[in-house]
Amino acid sequence: MSSKDCHSNKPIRVVITGAAGQIAYSLIHQIGNGDVFGKEQSIILHLLDITPVMGVLNGVVMEIQDMSLPLVKDVIPTDSEEVAFKDVDVALFVGAMPRKEGMERKDLLSANVKIFKSQGTALDKFAKKNVKVVVVGNPANTNCYILAHYAPSIPRENFTCLTRLDHNRAKAQLASRLKVSSSAIKNVIIWGNHSSTQFPDVRSATVSINGQETAVYDAIRDDQWLKNDFVSTVQKRGAAVIAARKLSSAMSAAKAICDHVRDWWYGTRENEWVSMGIISDGSYGIEKGLVFSYPVEIKNGQISIVQDLQMDDWAKGMIEKTQKELVEEKNDALKATNSE
Ligand SMILES: NC(=O)C1=CN([C@@H]2O[C@H](COP(=O)(O)OP(=O)(O)OC[C@H]3O[C@@H](n4cnc5c(N)ncnc54)[C@H](O)[C@@H]3O)[C@@H](O)[C@H]2O)C=CC1
Ligand SMILES: O=C(O)CCC(=O)C(=O)O
Numbered sequence: 001m002s003s004k005d006c007h008s009n010k011p012i013r014v015v016i017t018g019a020a021g022q023i024a025y026s027l028i029h030q031i032g033n034g035d036v037f038g039k040e041q042s043i044i045l046h047l048l049d050i051t052p053v054m055g056v057l058n059g060v061v062m063e064i065q066d067m068s069l070p071l072v073k074d075v076i077p078t079d080s081e082e083v084a085f086k087d088v089d090v091a092l093f094v095g096a097m098p099r100k101e102g103m104e105r106k107d108l109l110s111a112n113v114k115i116f117k118s119q120g121t122a123l124d125k126f127a128k129k130n131v132k133v134v135v136v137g138n139p140a141n142t143n144c145y146i147l148a149h150y151a152p153s154i155p156r157e158n159f160t161c162l163t164r165l166d167h168n169r170a171k172a173q174l175a176s177r178l179k180v181s182s183s184a185i186k187n188v189i190i191w192g193n194h195s196s197t198q199f200p201d202v203r204s205a206t207v208s209i210n211g212q213e214t215a216v217y218d219a220i221r222d223d224q225w226l227k228n229d230f231v232s233t234v235q236k237r238g239a240a241v242i243a244a245r246k247l248s249s250a251m252s253a254a255k256a257i258c259d260h261v262r263d264w265w266y267g268t269r270e271n272e273w274v275s276m277g278i279i280s281d282g283s284y285g286i287e288k289g290l291v292f293s294y295p296v297e298i299k300n301g302q303i304s305i306v307q308d309l310q311m312d313d314w315a316k317g318m319i320e321k322t323q324k325e326l327v328e329e330k331n332d333a334l335k336a337t338n339s340e
Pocket of ligand 2: 098099138165237238239241242248249
C-alpha cells in the first residue's frame, strides 16, 4: 500500500488473531476508535480465534457493535485462517498460548511455533502482498521468524515483532527515577530478544529537563543502577506482572501494539527512534535473517535501523548474549516445525 492509499478513507482490513483473548479485549477498542490509523480511516476488523472459543468471540463482536464506533465498517469473526487473512492490509498476530508463573517465554516454543507455521502459510496465500505484520504472541521474535519463513512471497521488511512494551517500560523506569514525565525521555533502545536476555540500552537516551536536553547517563549519574537494577527490572517486568496478576500483561501490551503500529503508519518523530523487532540485515554484526530488536526510524512506511551507534565491551557482551539465545530459539523452532 502506498502512503497515499494508507491515508485514504477506503476501509483497510485489519486482522487480529487471538481475538477472544485478553490483549485483544483492550486492543480492539483503540483500533476501532481511530487511535492507531487516525480518525478518518475506516476499518474492517477480521477477528481470528480457535473453534472452542467462538462463543466468547461472538460476545466480543456484540460489544464492538454496542460501542457504536463510526470507523468500524464491518466485523468478521472466524476460526478460518483463509477468511481471517483474506486481503488484509495489517495483521496483528496476538493469538498464542501465554506463559504461566515460573516459565520462560521460550518454554512456549513447541506449542506456538506450530501456530505460526500454519498461519504463515495462510498469510502467504491470502493476504495482500504489502501486508504489515506485527507478531506479539510469545516467543515473539522466533514466532515472527517462523511466520516469515512460511510466507516467502511477502517482503521481509513487512515482518516485525513487538518489543515496544519493553521500550515503554524502560522509558517509564527512567522517568520515575528522574521524576519527569516519560515523554521527556527519548531514544532508549531495546536490543535483541523479547525475553530476559534483552538489552535495554540507555547510552544514547536523553532527558529533557526544563527545556534542556541532557544525556540520561549524566542526569542519573549511577552507572551501577543503570547496568544492574534498571536492566533487570526491564528484562523481568513481564514475569513481575504475571506474579502479581496471575495473568500476563494485557493493557500495557495493547497500548504498546498501538504505539508500534501508529509509528509504522505515520512515521517516527524527527530525531527520535523506537525499538522494533525486525528481520536483521546484518547490522551491528547480528546474524542476517534473525528477528532482532533494533533502534529504528520510520519514514513513509519504510523502517530503517539507526546506524553507527558506539558500543563498549559491556554493551557488545549484552548484545552477544541475546543474539545467542535467538540463534538457539531459531534452531529449536526450525527443528520443531520440520519434525511435524
Ligand atoms: N511481545 C509482547 O510484548 C507481549 C506478548 N504477549 C503474548 O501475547 C500472547 C497473547 O496474550 P493474551 O491475549 O494475554 O493471551 P490469552 O490467552 O488471553 O489470549 C490468547 C488467545 O489466542 C487464542 N489462540 C490460541 N491459539 C490460536 C490460534 N491457533 N489461532 C488464533 N487464536 C489462537 C486463544 O484461544 C486465546 O483467545 C501470549 O503469547 C503472550 O505471551 C503478551 C504481552 C506482551
Ligand atoms: O511475559 C510473558 O510471557 C507474557 C507477557 C509479556 O511478554 C510481557 O509482559 O512482556
